[in-house]
Amino acid sequence: DDRRERNNNRRSQHGPVSGGDIISEQRGAIISETRGGFIGIGTDQRIALMQRYLALFPAASIELLLADREFIGAQWMDFLNENNIPFAIRLKEDMTLNLANGTTWSFRTLLRRKRVGGTAIWEGRLNGTTGATSQPLRIAAKRLADKQVLIVATNQPEARQALNLYRRRWGIECLFGDAKTRGLNLEDTRIKNPRKLDCLLVVVTLAIIWAYRCATRVMGMKAIPRKTHGRRQKSWFRLGFDSLRQWIINDQPKAASAWSDAAPIRLLIPLHSR
Template identity: 65%
Template sequence: MTLIHSALIETLGWHFALSKRRLATLAALIARLAQSRSVNLSHLAVHLCGPAQHASKYRRLQRFFQFVRLDQAVAAQLVVYMLNLERPKYLALDRTNWKLGSRDINILMLAIVTRRFRVPLLFTLLPHQGNSDTGHRVALMRRYLSLFPAASIRCLLADREFIGAEWMDFLNENDIPFAIRVKVDMTVTLEDGRAWSLATLLRRRRARCATLVGHINGTAGTTCEPLRFAAKRLGTGEWLIVATNRPDPKQALNDYRKRWGIECLFGDTKTRGLNIEDTHITNPEKLASLIVVVMLAITWAYRCAATTTVAGSATTMMAGGGSPVRPGRREGRSPDRRAGLTGGRDRSPCEGALIGARGVVVSEHLSNIAAIGTDGWPPHHRSTGTSLHVSASSPHPGRCGRQGRYQRT
């Protein structure tokens, strides 16, 4: 067991009331997710260390999800603690779903999106396919408010699925600032009492941007407090309209762009990252524990990458010892760009925080996260003193080819 692995077990032990063996299994799951890039238990078992047979390791993981239930509230507080996100932050609300046979997996997710991080925070497994309703959204936000104050929310961002007078009244009553995209055919009541559709109000607007004030009309009535609307005509001619309770609607329209971070997060957890759709778990309680493990794996990846890059470290991981490698020419970028955590190409934690971006890609923070020692490398790289890295243009370490191959240095 490595020092980093021991530190991870100690950190988890402060928050989760689990036995020492269960904590070791949880830490191994978090570390091996970075290595296997799949939540499939059979694939994860291949990467577990130890002399036990694959069937024994697989059964160990099965027993973990059979008997262990990880608390979302504890995990959410751990995410905020590990990433030092106590300051007001942007939250994004969205839903992702996939099918496993005839079963619909439908997740309502609340995530933190910042310039450097996009991590899950709280979620609800919906018992049906399709959109969420106001009750599920309100319940999810109440769970957040039971853990963190409303002042910790800089702005709540959501798309056109999350609209409704009752829902927005709830956000207003709890002093939660929001910027939510609304449909162009929605009806609003202006201050003079007349009701118009947004499409009608914007029909004769020649400017690319427009603002107005009014009450949203819903099935249960209109919003109690007036909302501000900011609209921008896109290149396709379609209007992007954002409703907000903030005093500056144009700033809310600008902040709404950050909502795309949760879409990138879904890519991180799916095909571009940890492949959560590979799971065959359908039991809601077991699936919730698996999602918490994925949350912690992404957080641990970002934590290790941030610690490494802020310190200016571009040390190549040593397979059995050796000296650091001097950073390449393309590593003269900001730590965030090297870690793949900022704009431009949207990288997953595995592509960015774990692998590094456009530089020496098998770096020290990969050893911090995966903690694989020498057993995880190909046999011909296990000699003492061999430094490994992948060519700067390689997006996938370990894949042979013209742009991605192991090199001895």
């Protein structure tokens, strides 16, 4: 759809990162940590993964780290703060916040009378299983049309902006779909050896990047046309992936040039201007 196509266009040049996958804005590098065939999501694994990244690239290469409710914790957020890594992390509704006036409230209580569409802003220390964050965080929350609550914690000055930027995480969900059920079927592998899985993830990463470059080769600066129901004819990945497979069979030089030649730079909206 339109959101997917827009996010696919941005991934190669912007730096939101999520979960067990770290995407550098400047280098497009992806670092993954496997544990017996599964992505490691514990606090220690996340910190170790980020330390691997920081050993290769400066923290300034990350515009914003995005994470879902699986990737919370005071120790994790303190680590990000101490290493000057900006983040926007979604929180659970039953978590609690220590406000500056000394009171402690759950987000469920704070949002009890909040209407759909309105945004609430707080600042305080977030409580986790091992204690509260050492530094106050800014929190923005909104009740959505489906009655769910979107709560985002950030170490950046503008909590409302972090709430808006969190929507970019949809692009990362699309990336997972491209690698799995809607594309390369990564989950069908029977490989269990972590080192071999790491190699497979590298191959999948290169294939996805190649598909995106093929789509850019086909479309240039144009957008994918819409059907009568308003959705795009194809996603950016599907267009590129279909083109890549066709070129590999029928026109290998074209497939190779899509990888090696300079691609047109599509117009983007910087994170800081949103």
